[in-house]
Structures are given as C-alpha cells and as structure tokens.
Amino acid sequence: MSYDFNKVVDRFNTKSVKWDLLEEIYGDKDVIPMWVADMDFEVPEEIIRAIKKRLNHGIFGYSLSGKEYNDAIINWMKQRHQWNIQGEWIKFTPGVVPALNFILRAFTKPGDQVIIQTPVYHPFARSIKNNGCTVVKNPLKYENLTYKMDLEDLEKKITNRTKILILCNPHNPVGRVWSKEELTALGEICLKHGILVVSDEIHFDLIYKENKHTVFASISEEFAQNSITCTAPSKTFNIAGFQTSNIIIPNDKLRNLFSIELENLAINGPNIFGCEALIAAYNSGAQWLDDLIDYLKGNLDFLISFIEKRIPKIKVVKPQGTYLVWLDCSGLNMNSEEMREFFVKKVKLGLDDGIMFGEEGEKFQRVNIACPRSTLKEALERIEKEVNKL
Numbered sequence: 422m423s424y425d426f427n428k429v430v431d432r433f434n435t436k437s438v439k440w441d442l443l444e445e446i447y448g449d450k451d452v453i454p455m456w457v458a459d460m461d462f463e464v465p466e467e468i469i470r471a472i473k474k475r476l477n478h479g480i481f482g483y484s485l486s487g488k489e490y491n492d493a494i495i496n497w498m499k500q501r502h503q504w505n506i507q508g509e510w511i512k513f514t515p516g517v518v519p520a521l522n523f524i525l526r527a528f529t530k531p532g533d534q535v536i537i538q539t540p541v542y543h544p545f546a547r548s549i550k551n552n553g554c555t556v557v558k559n560p561l562k563y564e565n566l567t568y569k570m571d572l573e574d575l576e577k578k579i580t581n582r583t584k585i586l587i588l589c590n591p592h593n594p595v596g597r598v599w600s601k602e603e604l605t606a607l608g609e610i611c612l613k614h615g616i617l618v619v620s621d622e623i624h625f626d627l628i629y630k631e632n633k634h635t636v637f638a639s640i641s642e643e644f645a646q647n648s649i650t651c652t653a654p655s656k657t658f659n660i661a662g663f664q665t666s667n668i669i670i671p672n673d674k675l676r677n678l679f680s681i682e683l684e685n686l687a688i689n690g691p692n693i694f695g696c697e698a699l700i701a702a703y704n705s706g707a708q709w710l711d712d713l714i715d716y717l718k719g720n721l722d723f724l725i726s727f728i729e730k731r732i733p734k735i736k737v738v739k740p741q742g743t744y745l746v747w748l749d750c751s752g753l754n755m756n757s758e759e760m761r762e763f764f765v766k767k768v769k770l771g772l773d774d775g776i777m778f779g780e781e782g783e784k785f786q787r788v789n790i791a792c793p794r795s796t797l798k799e800a801l802e803r804i805e806k807e808v809n810k811l
C-alpha cells in the first residue's frame with residue numbers, strides 16, 4: 422500500500438464540517454464523528470504535489486477548466502467505468518447538490534412532481550421542495566436486510582405532472598450498487614412516461630470488489646439521451662472542500678438548457694485548486710483508490726463480524742458500495758428521538774439518524790466507516806458497552 426490508512430490525523434480546528442461542528446450538532450465535542458460523507462484519510466500524494474506546485478506560482482486569477490481537465494475526466498470515465506463521453510458533454514458545477522438545484526430550476530415548473538426512492542440522501546427532498554416542486558416517494562422494498570426497487574409502485578406514482586426521477590446510484594444510505602438489469606427496468610419506465618432521469622453517481626468509484634457499478638447513461642443511447650449524470654472526484658478522493666463536480670449531459674437540448682441556467686447564475690469555471698486536484702486525482706490516483714477500497718473493505722468486514730458476534734441487537738445492511746453503512750437498530754426498541762439521545766449522550770458517537778433519509782429510516786442509523794481501523798474499533802466498543810447495558 423502506498424498510503425498508511427491506519428494513520429490517525431488530528432482534524433480539529435481545520436475548518437472541517439465533520440470535526441469542527443460537533444459541539445453545535447451533537448452538543449459534545451467528545452463524540453466520535455462518523456456522520457457526513459467525508460473521510461479521515463489524507464488524499465493521494467499526487468494531489469498534494471499538484472496543489473503545492475500551483476500554489477508556488479503565486480498568482481490565482483480567474484480560472485478555466487480546459488482540455489487537460491476534460492481529458493482527465495474522459496479517461497477516468499473510460500478506464501474506471503467503461504463509459505465513453507465527449508468533452509463538450511461535461512459541465513462544471515461547484516457541487517452535486519448545487520447541480521441538482523440547477524437541474525430542478527432548468528427542467529421543472531412549480532407544482533411539478535419529482536420522484537425519489539426513499540430512504541435516500543436527504544438533500545434530494547429539500548432541493549425538490551425548495552424549487553417549488555412536489556416530492557413523490559417511491560420507497561425501496563426492504564426484506565431480509567436488503568433493499569430492492571419497487572417498480573410496480575413507481576408506475577403507479579407517475580402522473581402527467583411527473584417530470585424527473587432522481588436516482589441515487591450507488592444508493593446512499595442503503596449501499597446498493599444497482600445492477601444493469603434493475604437500472605434498465607427503471608430506465609424503460611422513465612422513457613415510456615417521458616421522465617428525465619437525474620442519476621447522482623457521486624459514490625460510483627467506491628464499489629466493493631465483487632460488485633460492478635453501471636453508469637445509468639452507459640446502458641443505451643436512449644438512456645444517455647434521457648439522463649443527466651452527476652459525478653465528482655470529491656467522495657472518491659476526499660476533496661469535497663474543493664467544491665468541484667462535473668455534470669455530464671449527452672443530449673444537446675438538455676445541455677443547452679442547463680448551460681443557460683449556469684450562465685444565469687454566473688457559475689463559471691472551477692476553483693483553481695479544485696481543477697489541479699481533479700487532474701492529479703484522475704490522472705494519477707487509481708492505485709491509491711484501489712488501496713483505499715481494500716482498506717474500506719477491511720473496515721467493513723471488521724464492523725460486520727464485530728456486530729454479528731458482539732452486538733446482535735443491531736443488524737448490518739451490508740453495502741455493495743460507499744463507505745456508509747446502514748444499521749438496522751429496530752432491535753433496540755427505541756423511537757428516533759430515543760435513539761439519537763442514546764447514540765449521542767450514552768454511546769458518544771456522532772452518527773446520522775436514519776429518519777433524516779425519510780420516515781422509512783426511522784429505526785436506522787447511518788455510520789461512516791472511512792476512518793482508521795482504531796477509530797472504528799473504539800466506536801464499536803462504545804456501542805457494545807452501552808447496548809449490552811440495555
């Protein structure tokens with residue numbers, strides 16, 4: 422391994438949302454933060470070197486993305502995702518959540534309906550509501566600790582006001598890496614009803630080895646023409662602070678409408694350091710990423726075996742991708758408020774309450790395992806100690 426993922430780095434006082442808001446969010450800076458999706462690992466050395474080199478230049482005027490930036494994205498999509506894209510399809514945005522909002526502004530009118538598959542990443546619902554649209558839930562089916570899409574329910578929910586389906590691929594928080602067959606069935610329904618698929622694939626590089634991610638738009642030309650794919654190097658390489666993401670739109674008409682929206686909002690080129698970070702990450706970060714995935718898999722296996730042996734009241738929904746693990750805590754017999762109180766005040770962990778992702782998540786907690794194994798072990802021991810007192 423080129424990087425020692427066991428290294429514990431002090432992140433306090435670094436303007437970190439994950440670490441420097443503990444007092445505000447949990448009322449206690451001694452909880453172990455295992456919430457927001459960012460990792461406690463340093464980025465690949467190549468990124469640091471590229472930033473230092475650009476920093477040493479000393480002039481930081483207006484920046485543009487350019488060919489080197491686009492080529493890095495094109496090659497990454499081809500090599501890691503077997504997806505052939507063209508440079509002009511790529512539109513820069515300062516984040517995927519901002520992009521979702523721009524998409525909603527560009528392609529919906531107030532009162533239109535947008536479908537999401539709950540429990541799902543909570544800013545989806547917020548963005549839909551903030552843009553005057555109605556959230557239509559197509560909840561996932563939960564059986565035997567796994568989740569599936571409910572396409573029968575999806576067809577029933579569609580009306581002539583339904584404009585967009587926001588797909589979470591891979592799915593946060595349940596960790597499903599949707600199969601090509603599942604995505605094809607979903608895509609066919611959306612095509613049939615003229616619903617645009619917005620595929621948030623921000624976690625698409627973080628896939629455990631026995632699984633295979635399929636980019637929704639790569640399935641067929643028809644799907645490519647009826648979709649917008651949201652990507653970023655931010656989760657993959659732990660560079661969310663650079664606010665650099667790329668929205669890929671093969672359809673000319675959709676891309677032109679999206680570009681007008683960006684222009685109206687004066688969203689221009691990427692931050693100069695985000696640009697350097699992306700190029701270094703995509704051109705030279707593949708080995709680091711493979712090592713990271715191995716380490717995360719080690720963390721996941723450690724968590725699963727610890728919980729199975731020592732905390733049987735909690736069940737793990739085993740993720741196929743992402744470093745977010747969805748814990749079924751129904752065996753604790755607590756409502757969501759009691760559970761939050763229990764995990765924060767007694768266990769002293771800062772997790773994400775399942776209810777944030779929709780009412781279907783009420784009995785769950787989401788834990789971020791992208792931390793050194795020693796931190797994860799300490800967290801699990803804290804849970805074990807308190808759960809066994811119940």
Ligand SMILES: Cc1ncc(COP(=O)(O)O)c(C=O)c1O
Nearest residue numbers: 458516517518519542593621623
């Ligand atoms: C599914 C999903 N989309 C988007 C984001 C955030 O994207 P950004 O920081 O680029 O707005 C996250 C972060 O956790 C996420 O899990």
